[in-house]
Structures are given as C-alpha cells and as structure tokens.
Amino acid sequence: MSGGTEIPVRVTRVTPVAHRIKRFRFERSDGRPMPYFSGGAHVIVSMNDNGHVRRNAYSLMSAPYDCSAYEISVLHVEDSRGGSSFMHEKVREGDEMRVSHPVNLFQPDWRGRKHLLIAGGIGITPFIAMMEQFSREGACFEMHYAIRTRDRGAYCEDLIARYGPQRVKIYCDAENDRIPVARLLDSQPLGTHLYVCGPAGMIDGVLTTGLEAGWPEQNLHSERFLSSQPGKPFSIELTRSGRTVHVGHHESMLEAIEAAGIDAPFLCRGGACGQCETMVALCDGKLLHNDVYLTEEEKASGRKVMLCVSRFEGKALHLDL
Amino acid sequence: MAIAFKQETFRDDFSYRNSPENIRRFPFPFDRDEYMYAVNMEPHLKGQKGTAFESLIDVDEHYVAEMHDRALVLKEDPLRYQALPHMMTAQWDTLELLMEEQAAGFPEHFTLIRNGDQWRWINRPLGIDDTFTFGDRSTLPYEPLEYITRQAQGDFCIVDQRDGNLWMDAGMVTTQADWSLDFDIGMNFMEWHGPVPLAHQMGVFDRALKFLLNLQQGKPTRRFNWTMTINPRLDTSPENYHKWGPDRASVTPENVGEKVHLRVEVQSLWRLPRSNAILFVIRCYLMNMNELVTVPKWARRFPRVLSTLPPELIDYKGLTRYRQTTIDWLSRFDDGAPTSPGTFPD
Amino acid sequence: MLVEGIKSRPVYTGLSIQPRARRHIFALEGEGAHALLDRKPALDDTALSRSEILYVARGSQGKGNDEALRALGTDMFFAAPTIATLLFRLRGTLTTAHMGTRLYIAGTEGFIGQAMMVALDHGMDHASIVTEHRGSLARRVQCVHCKGVTEDVTHSPFSCGHCGLPLLVRDHYSRRLGAFQGVNIDAEEPGSAPDPEELFL
The missing domain is CATH 2.30.30 (SH3 type barrels.)
Structure with missing residues (x-):
C-alpha cells in the first residue's frame, strides 16, 4: 500500500471526553511496542465499513515517548462523510483496526525561544502531545485554547492541572471570552514561534493577525486538516492503467481510485503533504483545487492535482495514473 | 559469525587492506558499463548474508581501526563533530537507532539492554560497557551523537526539517570526500549541495528534496555515491587538503594497483521518530585497484565507467591527474567481454 | 553585480520596507546608507517613529551619510565608529526586542554576513531578514x-x-x-x- 506500512491494532478503550468527542486507545495486536513519534504527528486510521475502506487522519495525543499505545480524539462532525460517524457509532472496544506509521506535518520549530500555541476546539489534539514533549525537554511554551461551551471543551481541566494556569489559558465562546490574539502577538519575545490548529476561520484569522503584527511567515505555523468536500459526481480516465473510475458525491478521487483497486500514493489525505500530487493529462472542464500544497501558479496551470481533496467539474479529466 | 577485526592504519604507513571475503562484500556501485547520473534512491532493505547490506547499519572487519582513526581526527580537530543546540532530541534518536541496529545485526559484538530509561550498552570490540539514562546527557561522557558515532562506521549528519527544506544542523564528519561540516553546518539541502556540478540543472536536487521531505518513519531509503582516493585515507577533508592533495600527483603506472582506491559511499536516510529529523548515514568503503581486479566483472566494468565520465565530474571528483593512468592500468584486465547486469560479483 | 548561480550564497533582494512591522531596525554600513536613503518615500511618519538606525561609515566611502541618515528623523539614530561597536549595539537592541521587529541590513557582503550572524543568535530566521548589497564586492x-x-x-x-x-x-x-x-x-x-x-x- 502506498501510504506506508500499516500497524495492526486493537481498540482497547473508548472514552467519552466531551460533547460529541470520544477518545480511542489503540494497542498493537502483535504485542510489539508502537513506534515513538514527535509532537504534532498524525496517523491515518483505516476503517473497514462493510468492505468499504475509509481512511482519516487523526493527530496523536498520547505521550510521544509512551510506546504502549496510541491515543486519538475524534469529534463527531455534524455533516460527516462517514469517517467520524463510523468511529463514534461502529467502533467498539476489542475491535481490530489498522493505523499508519506516524507522519508529522506540524513539527515544532525546535529553534524557537518560545512556543505560542493557539487551539480551537478539537484542534487541541496535536498540541497535547506537543506540550508533553515541550515539558519533558524543558522548552518554553504557552497554550491559549478556545472552546465553544464548557461541555464541548475537551481536556481543559486536565491540561490546567498538568501545566498550571500560567501556561494554559482557556477561553469560552459562550461566556464571551475570546483569545486576545492581537495583544498576545504584540508582546512576544524575539524568536517566538506561533502554532495554530482549529477551524479554518480561526486559523486564517490568527495567521492574518500575525502578519499584521509584523511577524515573519517563517514564525507562523498551522495545521489544517482539510477533508474532501462532497460535490457533484464525475468520472476520471486513468491513462496508464487504462481504467475509468467514477467518483461519487461523497467520495474523493483518491478513495474512488483505491476502491477500484489501483495503488495511488498518499500520506496525509488532507491536501498538505504533496504525496498524492498527480499529473493531469487532459482536462476539459474545471479542476476544483482544495489543497494547500500546490502554489497558485500550479493550480492555475491545470497540470497537477491533489487526489485527496480536490474535485473536478466538466466533460473529461485524464490523469497520469 | 564473529568478525575478525583488523589492526591497520589509514595514514602514515597506510596498512589498510581488504581480506578476500571483504572484497566480495564490497558495495560496488555500478550496475552498467557507462556512467549515469540519477537520483537513484531505493528502499534501504536488508540484503543477503555476505554483502554490505546484511544489516542496515553495516559493521565490517575495519570497524576497530576506523574508530581509532576517527578518535585521532577528533583529537586534531574537534570541530569535525558539531551539533546546533536545537538538535538534542534528534541526537538521542540517532543514538537509539545506531545502538538498536548494531545490536540487532551483530549480537556477538554489541548488546543493548533497555529497562525503561536505564540503558546498558556493551560494545565488545571497543571494550565499552556503559550504563546511562536515555534522555539525560549528563550520564554519558559525550553528547549522545558524538558518543555513538565514535562507535559507528561512517559519517553521520542529522538534518532538521522546516519551511519545506532540510537543514544540516548536526554531524560527525571525519571520513568525508572533501566537504567541511564546520563550513556547511546550518545550510539547507540546496546550499550544501551548491558546489556539485550538473545535478542542479538536471533538477536532481529538486526531486530528491521533494522525495526526502516525505520520507516515512520505518521506511529508510538509500543511494550510492562514489569517488576515488589516493592511498587508503579516510580523512580526505578540505581542512587537510594541503596534507593529502600532493598524493594525487604521486600516481604512476607502477603504483596504480596499490595507491588508487575506489571510494564508495552507501548513503542511507532515516526518518527519526521523536524529532522528525532525518539521519543521513554516509558509510564509506575503500578498495584499491589490486583488490578490485580480483573480481573479473568489476575489472572489466570500472575502466569503462571511468572512460564515460563527463568532464565536470572528473574535475569535481578530483580525478584529473590520475584518471587516464588508472584506465590504462585497468584496461589490461578488460578483455572486452560483456558484463552481467547488476552490481554483485558473478 | 554579484556573481549569480552560487547556490549557497544568500540572495540580497533589496531593502523593501515591511509596512506592518512594529519596529524597524536598520543596520547600515558605508554605502549601505543609500539603500535606506533611496527608500525615503516609503518611510511615512509612522514608520519613522518606529525606526532605529545603526550606522557605521567605514572609511571615506560613507562620508556625509550620517548627516543624511540623521535628517530622516527616525526614532533613534546611532553612529558607530566600527563594525564591532555596531554589532555590540545591535545585540543589545535584539536582546529586548519583541516579535514584530524586522531587521534590515545593507552594505558589503561581509558586513551583511556579520550582522546576520548576530540576528541568527537571537532566534531570528534568516529568511525574515531584509538585505541589500551595496558597495565593494570584496x-x-x-x-x-x-x-x-x-x-x-x-x-x-x-x-x-x-x-x-x-x-x-x-x-x-x-x-x-x-x-x-x-x-x-x-x-x-x-x-x-x-x-x-x-x-x-
């Protein structure tokens, strides 16, 4: 499989954490230790839904140096394409599943004099492992965590208990308490790096505020897991394998290609890593680029497409696969 | 089977030689009769017994002598080992990887006993038996990278990944083909490859960088590189160029067999788990022409490869003064017969 | 013109003023003064009130530039007698600086390199530092x-x-x-x- 070697795991605990959020603990079925990982890393969880394989990326939130198990937290998304619904409704303790090796597209800049972490909602998960690592290695960090309501805020008390109210600050939307981003950004010592993970609007807002505060882009880091958006169905022709593949309303090109039994490369499945970049042989219509990997020029050229999140509208699309 | 480690030198009287068994396990890099420049990355998987790939971190009969030579180089010039401060996690990752792989590949020589963070490392060839706390640098006599690379063959660089590039931010480099860690530390992938001719224009480095940025944990990759060295000298650093440079003018038709060495680097690249950095292992193998011609296939192929090198590479690899003399000498062993595919002896 | 095509050599793209910076620090050497003086139109009152100039004349090539720089009316102006004293002052400035501070360096390549080293020591990313080559190609x-x-x-x-x-x-x-x-x-x-x-x- 092109995404890398998978690890067979057993679900050993499912814990409700907050409204619509559950934590899953995976231990290796073969009894061996899990690989160590770095804070910010994610794994791809493969879900076998009656023969239909779904693959979603989830940030690892267990301690990076604890190789007895991996833990993830899953938010049951309202208009889920199936992944989070499957995790919430079908996965039970004792189930056998598969996860990929860890991949990190949200690595802290270890040169940072200070790490300023900003999380919104379920975007807290990559930071939980990151803070564990910062704390163990004596790095200076500060977490600002925005939640919608108290019952939706996962791990608030745990984090405050662990790192203290000086380093972890909670802001509750329902109580009209917002992260004072602009003020925070004006008072950071030189050499600070900022990391933000949360809803797309929040990420955009924080990054824009950062640039407006004169921060160089090198010090601004974000992780957005884009999910493939539903859209009109379409067909693609694969020139190398000579196959035609139909992409359904709720399916991504990558999923449709995999379902047809064709091996396509991938890593993050979220439009960020560039691994599934594919050459377009012919495009009679419009490519709907949803990734953050290709440059604007590359997107405009119509010669490349990321299979994991992008779509197509028009008459014919031929891909070099 | 236990390796019989040799007592030999890589300087002064140059007593380094390969045993017949070691010649056959030499990683000869040319799989065809003409020179081709390519990214040539392949998965770093274990190969057959009796090859340099029987373990993913190779240890051979020169281990003890090479480690002795490294210690001498470091005594003269401690700057051959350097690590920028943000690389400490990657240093521990590297220590773990090299201990685990050496112990797994050569259990009769190395043993690692882990009990939580309390580790005991036994290195029999060098007479080391140390107990330390993993993650606590005060429990080792050197920084973790220096400690373990004083006990592992090859040069080692750790590259940090950020801003869509790779940065050479730590290393132990004492057996290099004419590049300086002290000068290059802190550079990114394109910068440290700056002096390499041809490849930039061919897009080789763009493709290689893109590939390496997505290198996955548990899936190391490797490539070959090669050059030639006069005398079995490991330390062909730019720092000491004024000391070894004159060797290049010392080749005569009479001494080619002894003096001229094929120098092969097996470069393996590993994604490190805790730091997300990449470890770059540059493992150097040396074989003189007398030894090379004991394998008829290599004796035929090598002069053919040398004859098809582009001029820029002849210059960059520093072969100008002795390439022709070497081809002439080797040609006596090339009867023109076709060679078999692949790199291994027939 | 500097020789092009050296992969490891930084590209000195010119002293473009970063309009959103909270603080501008200009480290200028000799003819590097002109890199800033030529950008006078881009320096409005806000930018000037947030700017600090550290200047070293270095011999005769920079004659008269200190008066012109001082006349810009920046918040702070410091004329250093030598590169070493300029770098010492730069260190002090960066030690207490906040994010949002941008550094601009103009002058000979050797000067740019030395000021850049100070900035790297203070956790700045080299790509965020604005540079312009002026003067000798030495x-x-x-x-x-x-x-x-x-x-x-x-x-x-x-x-x-x-x-x-x-x-x-x-x-x-x-x-x-x-x-x-x-x-x-x-x-x-x-x-x-x-x-x-x-x-x-």
Whole structure:
C-alpha cells in the first residue's frame, strides 16, 4: 500500500471526553511496542465499513515517548462523510483496526525561544502531545485554547492541572471570552514561534493577525486538516492503467481510485503533504483545487492535482495514473 | 559469525587492506558499463548474508581501526563533530537507532539492554560497557551523537526539517570526500549541495528534496555515491587538503594497483521518530585497484565507467591527474567481454 | 553585480520596507546608507517613529551619510565608529526586542554576513531578514585549513592572513560564518599557484 506500512491494532478503550468527542486507545495486536513519534504527528486510521475502506487522519495525543499505545480524539462532525460517524457509532472496544506509521506535518520549530500555541476546539489534539514533549525537554511554551461551551471543551481541566494556569489559558465562546490574539502577538519575545490548529476561520484569522503584527511567515505555523468536500459526481480516465473510475458525491478521487483497486500514493489525505500530487493529462472542464500544497501558479496551470481533496467539474479529466 | 577485526592504519604507513571475503562484500556501485547520473534512491532493505547490506547499519572487519582513526581526527580537530543546540532530541534518536541496529545485526559484538530509561550498552570490540539514562546527557561522557558515532562506521549528519527544506544542523564528519561540516553546518539541502556540478540543472536536487521531505518513519531509503582516493585515507577533508592533495600527483603506472582506491559511499536516510529529523548515514568503503581486479566483472566494468565520465565530474571528483593512468592500468584486465547486469560479483 | 548561480550564497533582494512591522531596525554600513536613503518615500511618519538606525561609515566611502541618515528623523539614530561597536549595539537592541521587529541590513557582503550572524543568535530566521548589497564586492573569506577569517578579499588566489597558505576563493558561502570558503590552491603541486587576479572589487 502506498501510504506506508500499516500497524495492526486493537481498540482497547473508548472514552467519552466531551460533547460529541470520544477518545480511542489503540494497542498493537502483535504485542510489539508502537513506534515513538514527535509532537504534532498524525496517523491515518483505516476503517473497514462493510468492505468499504475509509481512511482519516487523526493527530496523536498520547505521550510521544509512551510506546504502549496510541491515543486519538475524534469529534463527531455534524455533516460527516462517514469517517467520524463510523468511529463514534461502529467502533467498539476489542475491535481490530489498522493505523499508519506516524507522519508529522506540524513539527515544532525546535529553534524557537518560545512556543505560542493557539487551539480551537478539537484542534487541541496535536498540541497535547506537543506540550508533553515541550515539558519533558524543558522548552518554553504557552497554550491559549478556545472552546465553544464548557461541555464541548475537551481536556481543559486536565491540561490546567498538568501545566498550571500560567501556561494554559482557556477561553469560552459562550461566556464571551475570546483569545486576545492581537495583544498576545504584540508582546512576544524575539524568536517566538506561533502554532495554530482549529477551524479554518480561526486559523486564517490568527495567521492574518500575525502578519499584521509584523511577524515573519517563517514564525507562523498551522495545521489544517482539510477533508474532501462532497460535490457533484464525475468520472476520471486513468491513462496508464487504462481504467475509468467514477467518483461519487461523497467520495474523493483518491478513495474512488483505491476502491477500484489501483495503488495511488498518499500520506496525509488532507491536501498538505504533496504525496498524492498527480499529473493531469487532459482536462476539459474545471479542476476544483482544495489543497494547500500546490502554489497558485500550479493550480492555475491545470497540470497537477491533489487526489485527496480536490474535485473536478466538466466533460473529461485524464490523469497520469 | 564473529568478525575478525583488523589492526591497520589509514595514514602514515597506510596498512589498510581488504581480506578476500571483504572484497566480495564490497558495495560496488555500478550496475552498467557507462556512467549515469540519477537520483537513484531505493528502499534501504536488508540484503543477503555476505554483502554490505546484511544489516542496515553495516559493521565490517575495519570497524576497530576506523574508530581509532576517527578518535585521532577528533583529537586534531574537534570541530569535525558539531551539533546546533536545537538538535538534542534528534541526537538521542540517532543514538537509539545506531545502538538498536548494531545490536540487532551483530549480537556477538554489541548488546543493548533497555529497562525503561536505564540503558546498558556493551560494545565488545571497543571494550565499552556503559550504563546511562536515555534522555539525560549528563550520564554519558559525550553528547549522545558524538558518543555513538565514535562507535559507528561512517559519517553521520542529522538534518532538521522546516519551511519545506532540510537543514544540516548536526554531524560527525571525519571520513568525508572533501566537504567541511564546520563550513556547511546550518545550510539547507540546496546550499550544501551548491558546489556539485550538473545535478542542479538536471533538477536532481529538486526531486530528491521533494522525495526526502516525505520520507516515512520505518521506511529508510538509500543511494550510492562514489569517488576515488589516493592511498587508503579516510580523512580526505578540505581542512587537510594541503596534507593529502600532493598524493594525487604521486600516481604512476607502477603504483596504480596499490595507491588508487575506489571510494564508495552507501548513503542511507532515516526518518527519526521523536524529532522528525532525518539521519543521513554516509558509510564509506575503500578498495584499491589490486583488490578490485580480483573480481573479473568489476575489472572489466570500472575502466569503462571511468572512460564515460563527463568532464565536470572528473574535475569535481578530483580525478584529473590520475584518471587516464588508472584506465590504462585497468584496461589490461578488460578483455572486452560483456558484463552481467547488476552490481554483485558473478 | 554579484556573481549569480552560487547556490549557497544568500540572495540580497533589496531593502523593501515591511509596512506592518512594529519596529524597524536598520543596520547600515558605508554605502549601505543609500539603500535606506533611496527608500525615503516609503518611510511615512509612522514608520519613522518606529525606526532605529545603526550606522557605521567605514572609511571615506560613507562620508556625509550620517548627516543624511540623521535628517530622516527616525526614532533613534546611532553612529558607530566600527563594525564591532555596531554589532555590540545591535545585540543589545535584539536582546529586548519583541516579535514584530524586522531587521534590515545593507552594505558589503561581509558586513551583511556579520550582522546576520548576530540576528541568527537571537532566534531570528534568516529568511525574515531584509538585505541589500551595496558597495565593494570584496569578500569575507574563511580559510578552511586554519579557520582564520580574512576581510575584504579582492583577489583570488590570495594569501591567508593567518596561516599564509595561498587560497582559492570558492563560490561557496556559509551564512553561519558570514564568509566564503578559501581552499589551498596549490596543494597537489606546491608552488604552482597562478598569479592573483582581481576578481571581487
């Protein structure tokens, strides 16, 4: 499989954490230790839904140096394409599943004099492992965590208990308490790096505020897991394998290609890593680029497409696969 | 089977030689009769017994002598080992990887006993038996990278990944083909490859960088590189160029067999788990022409490869003064017969 | 013009003023003063009130520039007698600086390299620092053998100011050292060094 070697795991605990959020603990079925990982890393969880394989990326939130198990937290998304619904409704303790090796597209800049972490909602998960690592290695960090309501805020008390109210600050939307981003950004010592993970609007807002505060882009880091958006169905022709593949309303090109039994490369499945970049042989219509990997020029050229999140509208699309 | 480690030198009287068994396990890099420049990355998987790939971190009969030579180089010039401060996690990752792989590949020589963070490392060839706390640098006599690379063959660089590039931010480099860690530390992938001719224009480095940025944990990759060295000298650093440079003018038709060495680097690249950095292992193998011609296939192929090198590479690899003399000498062993595919002896 | 195509050499893209910066620090050497003076139209009152100039004239080439720089009316102006004193002051400024501070460096390549090293030591990312090359093309060169740095090298080969070996100036630049690499040119045949050529003036 092109995404890398998978690890067979057993679900050993499912814990409700907050409204619509559950934590899953995976231990290796073969009894061996899990690989160590770095804070910010994610794994791809493969879900076998009656023969239909779904693959979603989830940030690892267990301690990076604890190789007895991996833990993830899953938010049951309202208009889920199936992944989070499957995790919430079908996965039970004792189930056998598969996860990929860890991949990190949200690595802290270890040169940072200070790490300023900003999380919104379920975007807290990559930071939980990151803070564990910062704390163990004596790095200076500060977490600002925005939640919608108290019952939706996962791990608030745990984090405050662990790192203290000086380093972890909670802001509750329902109580009209917002992260004072602009003020925070004006008072950071030189050499600070900022990391933000949360809803797309929040990420955009924080990054824009950062640039407006004169921060160089090198010090601004974000992780957005884009999910493939539903859209009109379409067909693609694969020139190398000579196959035609139909992409359904709720399916991504990558999923449709995999379902047809064709091996396509991938890593993050979220439009960020560039691994599934594919050459377009012919495009009679419009490519709907949803990734953050290709440059604007590359997107405009119509010669490349990321299979994991992008779509197509028009008459014919031929891909070099 | 236990390796019989040799007592030999890589300087002064140059007593380094390969045993017949070691010649056959030499990683000869040319799989065809003409020179081709390519990214040539392949998965770093274990190969057959009796090859340099029987373990993913190779240890051979020169281990003890090479480690002795490294210690001498470091005594003269401690700057051959350097690590920028943000690389400490990657240093521990590297220590773990090299201990685990050496112990797994050569259990009769190395043993690692882990009990939580309390580790005991036994290195029999060098007479080391140390107990330390993993993650606590005060429990080792050197920084973790220096400690373990004083006990592992090859040069080692750790590259940090950020801003869509790779940065050479730590290393132990004492057996290099004419590049300086002290000068290059802190550079990114394109910068440290700056002096390499041809490849930039061919897009080789763009493709290689893109590939390496997505290198996955548990899936190391490797490539070959090669050059030639006069005398079995490991330390062909730019720092000491004024000391070894004159060797290049010392080749005569009479001494080619002894003096001229094929120098092969097996470069393996590993994604490190805790730091997300990449470890770059540059493992150097040396074989003189007398030894090379004991394998008829290599004796035929090598002069053919040398004859098809582009001029820029002849210059960059520093072969100008002795390439022709070497081809002439080797040609006596090339009867023109076709060679078999692949790199291994027939 | 600087020689192009050296992969390891930084690209000095010009002193574009970052309008959103909270604080501008200009480290200028000799003719580097003109890099800022030429941008006068881009400096409005807000920018000037947030700006600090650190300037070293370095010999006659920078004559009169300190008056012109002072006349810009920036919040702070400091004329340093030497590069070393300028760098000392820069260190002090960066030690207490906040994010949102942007550094601009203009002057000879050797000066840019040295000021850049100070900035890197304070956790700034080199790509965030704005630079412009002005003045002499002379190179700052580190001898790879003895590690000694020779300033204002205009010829290649040249004799290392520390160990005396004749050095070829390689087109390979280290940002961390702020210097080009000098390598012994006649190692393979001592005494065979060609005559020096004036290459970097």
